[in-house]
Amino acid sequence: MQLKLENVQCGYGNKKIIEAISFTVESGEFLCLLGPNGVGKTTLFKTILRLLKLQSGRILIDGENIAKWTQQEFAKKVGYVPQAHASSFAFRVLDVVAMGRAAHLGIWGSPSKMDLEIAEEAIDTLSIGYLKNSIYTEISGGERQLVLIARALAQKPEFLIMDEPTSNLDYGNQIRVMDYIATMIKKSGLGVIMTTHSPNHALQYGSKVAAISRNGQFYIGEPRDVITASYLKETYHVQIEILQSVLQDGTQATICVPLAKQDFWSKITKE
Numbered sequence: 567m568q569l570k571l572e573n574v575q576c577g578y579g580n581k582k583i584i585e586a587i588s589f590t591v592e593s594g595e596f597l598c599l600l601g602p603n604g605v606g607k608t609t610l611f612k613t614i615l616r617l618l619k620l621q622s623g624r625i626l627i628d629g630e631n632i633a634k635w636t637q638q639e640f641a642k643k644v645g646y647v648p649q650a651h652a653s654s655f656a657f658r659v660l661d662v663v664a665m666g667r668a669a670h671l672g673i674w675g676s677p678s679k680m681d682l683e684i685a686e687e688a689i690d691t692l693s694i695g696y697l698k699n700s701i702y703t704e705i706s707g708g709e710r711q712l713v714l715i716a717r718a719l720a721q722k723p724e725f726l727i728m729d730e731p732t733s734n735l736d737y738g739n740q741i742r743v744m745d746y747i748a749t750m751i752k753k754s755g756l757g758v759i760m761t762t763h764s765p766n767h768a769l770q771y772g773s774k775v776a777a778i779s780r781n782g783q784f785y786i787g788e789p790r791d792v793i794t795a796s797y798l799k800e801t802y803h804v805q806i807e808i809l810q811s812v813l814q815d816g817t818q819a820t821i822c823v824p825l826a827k828q829d830f831w832s833k834i835t836k837e
């Protein structure tokens with residue numbers, strides 16, 4: 567599958583947030599989208615998902631303009647993991663995950679035994695079986711994030727759009743989720759666009775990186791070409807060093823390390 571954005575402009579009413587973005591993502595690619603807070607990443611996602619009206623431009627899936635697609639047609643192809651949110655609906659976790667099957671049911675259809683099995687499989691994949699019968703409103707923010715990822719996996723989409731899926735996860739779960747997504751991309755040709763505030767995630771897992779800067783400029787390319795010390799300094803106003811390292815298994819890794827003031831605490835103690 568190919569998702570193509572052509573000169574997409576989006577925003578709220580007449581308020582323009584993103585101007586004239588164009589890029590293409592194919593099955594089997596992992597596009598990481600970086601950008602400072604408030605630059606418009608979620609707005610772009612909501613526009614691709616048709617929750618917001620496109621101000622101008624076109625969005626195509628396999629060459630077809632999706633403007634006229636039904637929500638069900640779209641949901642069969644594209645899954646969405648929103649930023650973890652507190653829902654006011656006290657559903658059981660298994661039911662929330664089974665909602666991912668909605669696009670595959672008829673209008674009045676309720677989940678079949680097979681749909682529930684697929685939901686349970688997604689729950690097991692993320693090792694959250696212990697939450698199956700918990701109430702969604704009574705679990706932690708990180709647990710909710712894992713449930714939303716399981717819901718998107720149960721949807722079995724060809725393409726996945728993920729809005730900061732690891733932001734509430736503990737260190738181990740961040741790595742497990744990123745590894746799992748990367749494996750799905752390699753094994754089943756899933757295509758993924760993910761926003762992240764971690765340049766290291768983008769460097770380590772992204773096959774492409776797109777970055778929106780504060781002045782609205784848009785860059786896309788190989789992770790190491792886009793995530794440079796100057797981009798990070800310009801965007802986040804902090805000093806960051808980019809290191810090349812050879813890992814224990816012999817693979818090359820590029821990592822970002824913030825230049826924290828090493829003597830920060832000693833200075834404070836002395837003052």
Ligand SMILES: Nc1ncnc2c1ncn2[C@@H]1O[C@H](COP(=O)(O)OP(=O)(O)OP(=O)(O)O)[C@@H](O)[C@H]1O
Pocket residue numbers: 578581583601602603604605606607608609610
């Ligand atoms: N419903 C809305 N109506 C008007 N403006 C909005 C609305 N929602 C968000 N905005 C504005 O749109 C801009 C982009 O917001 P958006 O949530 O897309 O940013 P983001 O890049 O995803 O940020 P973050 O990294 O903090 O999640 C912000 O200036 C925000 O104030």
